[in-house]
Amino acid sequence: MDRRLLAVVGVCVTLFVAFLARGVLLSVGRVALVALLLALVAGVALLVTREPAYGRFTVGERTRILRRPVDEQGAHRCVDCEQAVTDGERRRFVREWVLFGVPLVLLDDGENVYCSACAGDETSELADDELLREK
Structure with a gap:
């Protein structure tokens, strides 16, 4: 097999794997971001509804x-x-x-x-x- 063809195939495979990895990372990142935002909202709601141990600006x-x-x-x-x-x-x-x-x-x-x-x-x-x- 020609070295040039081997290099082109290697670059194509690398780009394809990188594209797939990017897609997986983006979908995982979106799920993690949504989970983080939901946890933040739940934490703030819990703090607002409970009787505080100290004043809010302590x-x-x-x-x-x-x-x-x-x-x-x-x-x-x-x-x-x-x-x-x-x-x-x-x-x-x-x-x-x-x-x-x-x-x-x-x-x-x-x-x-x-x-x-x-x-x-x-x-x-x-x-x-x-x-x-x-x-």
Whole structure:
């Protein structure tokens, strides 16, 4: 076979394979783009409909305290008065890095239990630094 003919056939086969690969990549790219756009729209819809943890324009490191009643009676001791907790409050503190109201990175967290007397006492409110040290 002539080398020139072999070179022409090789170039034609290469162009044909490149054309097919281009078509496959374009169709995969279109599907990926549509899937990405749908995921983006679903994520924005989820963020808009949920109650935000912080204000929508909050950016930076923030701490929040989540409060709920103690469910296990007597299994814990109060952080302030060291008494067994029969009726009280469990406070979970969360220090996070926030971007536009959405917590992105959990920096630190912990939990404290207070009896009902200390939970209602204004002096039992600890500063963020003290909360972070206790666990």
